[in-house]
Amino acid sequence: MIADNENDIKHLKAIGKICAQALKKMMAHAKPGITTAELDNIGSEFLKSEGARSAPQAMYKFPGATCISITPVIAHGIPGGYVLREGDLINIDVSAELDGYFGDTGASMVVAKRVPEIEKMFAAARSALDKAVHAAKAGELLNGIGKTIQDEAKRNGYNVIFELTGHGIGKSLHEDPSAIYNFHKPDDRRILQEGWVLAIEPFLTPGRGRIVEEKDRWSLRTADRAIAAQFEHTVIVTKKEPIILTL
Secondary structure (H helix, E strand, O other), X not given: OEOOOHHHHHHHHHHHHHHHHXXXXXXXXXXXXXXXXXXXHHHHHHHHHOOOEEHHHHHHOOOOOOEEXXXXXXXXXXXXXXXXXXXXXXXXXXXXXXXXEEEEEEEEEEOOOOOHHHHHHHHHHHHHHHHHHHHOEOOOEOHHHHHHHHHHHHHOOOEEOOOOOEEEOOXXXXXXXXXXXXXXXXXXXXXXXXXXXXXXXXXEEOOOOOEEEOOOOOOEEEOOOOOOEEOEEEEEOEXXXXXXXXX
């Protein structure tokens, strides 16, 4: 969507804040002994308390309010009976709707432990997101986002996940621009428009950067079972600095 008035921006900020708060709350409760279903319920109850709806449930009948992925699954993981253990590498993705507006955010973490190898990957993924967000300026090539992400990944010794992309968002969970690549795609000549609302979400891995779908037809894991990290923000594109909605 094009957010071109204060009413749009106000509503997008509201749902962005709710998504960010839900993610923060879930990450704080992601400790050994809790099941992913219980963790999902924490996010679900918070969304409901704010008057918001789970976007994956509302849009796609996803079997969970949020996506909780345990390595080697890196996206669209279904909450269930899995009990978190110390050292688990997990990704939590929260998207929701309020008053007809959508927000989307996500982050990776290790449960109750610090692992230097993984912390290094997290730092690279966060840096890729930060640089990509600030590359999102009206009038620039949309593909500059992907080039920025891939350059930062390579600089730190990682690949991107090639099949997973960011996307437009706003009045629906997925809108045009339908694919914001996490790599340099020279033939993508789309120009960033002022007011575009984007979900930017780099995925970095030390592996080959390819994924396969699990038998549940939702969960996506790395083809080589390598670890991966994702961090995501929803932003509004401007001619100067973007408006980050999910801080």
